[in-house]
Amino acid sequence: MTILMCNSEESDLLNVDDQFLISGKLFESRLMVGTGKYKNIKDASKSIIMSQASIVTVAVRRLQSASNLKSDRLLDFLPLDSLWLLPNTAGCTTAQEAIRVAALGREMCARLDQVDNNFVKLEVIADPQYLLPDPIGTLKAAEYLVNKGYTVLPYIYPDPMLAKQLEDIGCATIMPLASPIGSGKGLQNMENMQIIINNASVPVIIDAGLGTSSDAVKAMEIGSTAVLVNSAIAYAKSPTLMAEAMRLGVISGRYAYLAKRMTKSDRAIASSPGTGIIF
Template sequence: MTQDFIQALKKSQNLLEKNDPLIIANHTFHSRLMLGTGKYKNLKEAKESINISETSIVTVAIRRAQYAKERGKSNLIDGLDWTKLWLLPNTAGCEKAEEAIRIAAISEEINKRLGQFNNRFIKLEVISDPYNLLPDPIGTLKAAEYLVNKNFTVLPYINADPILAKQLEEIGCATIMPLGSPIGSGQGLKNLYNIQIIISNSKIPVVIDAGIGTTSEANKAMELGASAILLNTAIAKSYNPRLMSLAMKLSVKAGRSCYLAGRMKEISHGNPSSPLNGLVK
């Protein structure tokens, strides 16, 4: 019975993914969980966690990858199967728009080296605050506009600012990526009201990026209608990254299913779940 149930569950999950894929700039992805690649204890743990998650999109900091390459060190880019994964290069470490633009140009060559010749994706991060790691809204908008005009598929990382989100959408960004809370903080969803506004106003996918520390927070974001979740530290710095990777995968799927199903309406009093007529007297 248990095996039958598991098979039925997998079948229903596969059906949901087939009929409800994540679409970004005309590219279709089966998973709504995106993963970062930093902070793992070693490459083996990172690779196994990524495989267990069944993610479609993996983001890599181009600056760190280039640094490793220059020193002859191995990095995760060299160890993953890019026929099954989509690389989302990111501009982490850039403090100004001009830096981010330069790093984005480098990312094109990495994509080609991996055989992803039609991959123009770039996760845009412009962060001038090294302590709180909060994104620079002006630098982000400036870099995004330039990169969109250069035919990049821009996924900008921003604070939960509904006005900036709409501006980025209007200039042609492929997604909006508001933070839940600061990068690596594990504080969860600190500005639900603004995130809800961004989701309601957006005509492009909204990816909650940064700050998620546990499955309930990932689930909550998906229940609100977020298109996807991007996280790293919650898995990499857990006591058991492989198990947490599995938990996050299931949480994101459950949250999406809940959103599509539609929650019941709240009422101010109790309501019996069984009919009152025909009771035994």
């Protein structure tokens, strides 16, 4: 990380605050990335490594058998000793289905030598057209999984009341969507997301719909703990370059949030003094 000259207090802040905790586990990068939708394994592996992400999501359904695990070459190209896997329940349409897939995800992590990995990105999506998460199914599955010792990261529509309910039952984070999955529309419901961030005492990770690095900057500027990006990188003309752009966007947005922006004014304010002008 490159840091410009600053006093010791600012230097400590920039160095230390870049890390964050989920359920007691420390992560270096606030950019989380997905592993799907890439044209090929080469693009996927290079982009994930370029992003310098600490957490990568993996669809359990794609890796739920031992034979698939061994044949999924993407995992062979990733540094699993330094990357934390986040199994997700993508494709599940009911709470019961998501619970079963979460168990497969925990088993998958154990077979990849992450035996203490109980994380699960909980997705319950019954809507095939807009892919909006089911709030009732998500709440039911989350409560069950939390009680079974999982570290649950629920994917939700940006509903502040649902977010608070999920936090109250013990979810480790809240993951509101910025806009529909794969749409690239960016942050579409800023007011609700700001309410969720302001009310949360757990990390808030903005997930889905980010299209470019400026979306990541804005998400971090409003106080998001982290962002999760997949389609914006995988569908870019140069996925590796977009991965780098997202990495820098997250850092830039985080620094801007910590710096606290200037107060807006309805009038222009001169930057030079009005006295001592030479005519």
